[in-house]
Amino acid sequence: xxxxxxxxxxxxxxxxxxxxxxxxxxxxxxxxxxxxxxxxxxxxxxxxxxxxxxxxxxxxxxxxxxxxxxxxxxxxxxxxxxxxxxxxxxxxxxxxxxxxxxxxxxxxx
Amino acid sequence: xxxxxxxxxxxxxxxxxxxxxxxxxxxxxxxxxxxxxxxxxxxxxxxxxxxxxxxxxxxxxxxxxxxxxxxxxxxxxxxxxxxxxxxxxxxxxxxxxxxxxxxxxxxxxxxxxx
Numbered sequence: 001x002x003x004x005x006x007x008x009x010x011x012x013x014x015x016x017x018x019x020x021x022x023x024x025x026x027x028x029x030x031x032x033x034x035x036x037x038x039x040x041x042x043x044x045x046x047x048x049x050x051x052x053x054x055x056x057x058x059x060x061x062x063x064x065x066x067x068x069x070x071x072x073x074x075x076x077x078x079x080x081x082x083x084x085x086x087x088x089x090x091x092x093x094x095x096x097x098x099x100x101x102x103x104x105x106x107x108x109x
Numbered sequence: 110x111x112x113x114x115x116x117x118x119x120x121x122x123x124x125x126x127x128x129x130x131x132x133x134x135x136x137x138x139x140x141x142x143x144x145x146x147x148x149x150x151x152x153x154x155x156x157x158x159x160x161x162x163x164x165x166x167x168x169x170x171x172x173x174x175x176x177x178x179x180x181x182x183x184x185x186x187x188x189x190x191x192x193x194x195x196x197x198x199x200x201x202x203x204x205x206x207x208x209x210x211x212x213x214x215x216x217x218x219x220x221x222x223x
Contacts, residue, residue: 042216043212048209
């Protein structure tokens with residue numbers, strides 16, 4: 001079956017760095033997305049990786065290893081507004097999105 | 110710019126009552142449209158998607174249905190709600206052709222069935 005695993009919850013301190021991991025098993029692979037979702041709101045797009053390596057976008061970076069079925073989202077210089085759930089989703093061979101349950105990130109002052 | 114509207118934002122309905130959630134997209138033509146449901150602690154579940162007027166694909170068998178009467182309008186319906194239909198419903202759109210397209214979500218509709 002197809003599966004996405006990511007930690008349920010993480011806690012980090014304002015100003016610090018946090019890495020949210022995601023592992024996937026899919027039938028074929030056409031890329032991996034990260035979305036941010038604040039409580040009670042809709043998800044918003046953060047990043048898309050289809051090739052191995054690190055993609056940096058301001059304070060947020062996303063990494064992909066296709067051979068390991070692994071991705072992470074790296075958040076630097078954490079701010080209180082980064083408190084949210086982070087959703088990992090993999091695109092399978094039929095271009096269907098397989099979603100993880102999300103990682104709730106709690107930022108403490 | 111493109112915008113997506115979804116309503117109502119919150120809905121409390123008794124078991125057995127009908128449901129209608131509406132979604133419209135502005136600023137784009139021929140979008141792919143999606144209905145997702147998000148249950149607490151679970152990943153987004155794709156319910157329906159549409160690539161054009163009157164073209165609906167159902168991903169999960171259930172008592173829900175979807176319709177696309179106009180290019181930029183997508184409606185989620187039920188004739189008789191079940192308790193298990195409670196959840197956070199999200200409409201989304203993406204550009205054609207299908208593939209590695211970014212989904213843009215509406216603000217969501219929180220449905221509570223009592």
